[in-house]
Amino acid sequence: MNIRQKITPEDMRERIISVAEEHFRRIGYAKTAVADIAAALGMSPANVYRFFPSKSAINNAICQRILVEVGQLIAGIAARDLPSPDKLKAFFVELHQYYRATLINEHRLHDMVEVAMAENWPAIDAHCQAMVMELAGIIGEGVDNGSFRKVDPAEFAQAAFEASAKILHPTLIAQGLNCPHGKPGDLGQQDDQVERITALILAALRP
Numbered sequence: 297m298n299i300r301q302k303i304t305p306e307d308m309r310e311r312i313i314s315v316a317e318e319h320f321r322r323i324g325y326a327k328t329a330v331a332d333i334a335a336a337l338g339m340s341p342a343n344v345y346r347f348f349p350s351k352s353a354i355n356n357a358i359c360q361r362i363l364v365e366v367g368q369l370i371a372g373i374a375a376r377d378l379p380s381p382d383k384l385k386a387f388f389v390e391l392h393q394y395y396r397a398t399l400i401n402e403h404r405l406h407d408m409v410e411v412a413m414a415e416n417w418p419a420i421d422a423h424c425q426a427m428v429m430e431l432a433g434i435i436g437e438g439v440d441n442g443s444f445r446k447v448d449p450a451e452f453a454q455a456a457f458e459a460s461a462k463i464l465h466p467t468l469i470a471q472g473l474n475c476p477h478g479k480p481g482d483l484g485q486q487d488d489q490v491e492r493i494t495a496l497i498l499a500a501l502r503p
Contacts, residue, residue: 305347308347309347309348309357311337312333312337312344312347312348312354313354313357313358313361315333315336315337316328316333316354316355316358317358317361317362318336319332319333319336320358320404320405320408321402321404321405322404323404324404324407325355325404325405325407325408325411326407329351330344330345330351330354333354352415355408355411355412356412356418356419357419358408359408359409359412359419359420359423360419360422362405362409363419363420363423366391366394366423366427367423367426369390369391369394370387370391370426370427370430371430373386373387373390373430373434374387374430374433374434379443380434380435380437380438380441380443380444381438381443381444381498381501383434383437383438384431384434384435384438384494384497384498384501385494385498387430387431387434388460388463388464388490388493388494388497389490389494391427391464392463392464392469392486392490395464395466395469396469396483396486398466406466406470409466410466410467410470413465413466413467424457427457427464428450428453428454428457429453431453431456431457432449432450432452432453432454433449435447435449435452435453435456435501436449438501442503443501443503444501444502444503445501445502445503447501452500452501456497456500459493459496459497460493460494460497462489462493463486463489463490463493469486472485472486472489
């Protein structure tokens, strides 16, 4: 006798998220409807809404999944056996490079992230708070070992994060590259901006 394996609600949520993300990558955020996701899963839109109350809720879950990768990058930088100034520089340089690569190579996903930022979804807020916390950890480490002057790590990290928006905010990076549809612009100019902003922050922390 064949016994059909029961799919748990969590498994179904993961299926919906995976299919939705595939659609975002292939045809884009704006062109994907809940009906498209439901059809790919062989179910009705009403059944999708049993697990997610809205399309925004699905998008929010996808953003959380994607941003995990960014969080792992940041945690990896913070854990490196490097002098604190080098860690701080890597934080800004490598995050900028990650976001820039996403804009150029995965611009359909960027469209979704841009909408998420415009709508101020909880996933984006949590992501920004996590970045500031990791940055504060690097700064606090530098204060403790004498690499940086004595500052409040949390306050300085928040100010540095806000000051670096031009090189970390996906929308501002896209505007700087003049690539709203994933077409690369002047990469060298943005590299210079990253260097200047990072140098300014390091100078402000110099003992």
